[in-house]
Amino acid sequence: MNSSILLQDSLLLIWNNRNSTERLALMEKIYSSDIQFYESDNSEPFVGLESINNLIQKLQQDWAPDFEFVLTETPKSNHNTQHISWKLGSPDQTVATGSDVAIIENEKIKALYLFLNN
Template sequence: MDAQLMDRLQQTHSAVWNEKDRTKRDALMQTIYADDIKMYDKEFILSGITAVSDFIDTLFAGDADFSFTLIQPMESTQNGARLYWTIRTGPQPNVLTGMDFFVVENDKVAHLFVFMDAS
């Protein structure tokens, strides 16, 4: 994966998960996620951009102070990449940490695996 694509994925993925405006978020998502993206969490699997955006809406609805921050630059191998992050929630900071693993096909994220660190 070339450096330009990695930079675009990293910056846009962060922007997507911090964007409260659904219209803006969906437009950003179209630039880096495949229409039929699969997002895998320990508890569920989401299919498609709409489902992922709906999930992000629930995060903001449950906590207006939700913010997604990158811990370190994205690293890649072949058509995969990993990105470490923190999520800050609530008026009193509750920080969650984790890693997203991306499988990229045709320069778009086809599969997004979300790993949350144990509290």
């Protein structure tokens, strides 16, 4: 896998996927098995594929069927760190914007950090 697009694939292929079985299979290719996802500075990280898959499932239950993540700028890489900016919503309504930063190790995402703008 081309590690320079791992974070893009994480957002567009995993977080937009509403099938938990397909999502988990993709996660195994993109994430380290012991990945840590830091949702906020005030919470403990979600650790491991199942934990993150369950989180995505829970979040998606509150989203309208046409909600998806869309990139708002070209992803950036610097050695083992990647950055991506995005918006979440439907084509005519944005409900959240933010960015993700990923730490890459052995060509998989080892740690994922969320930064919400609103």
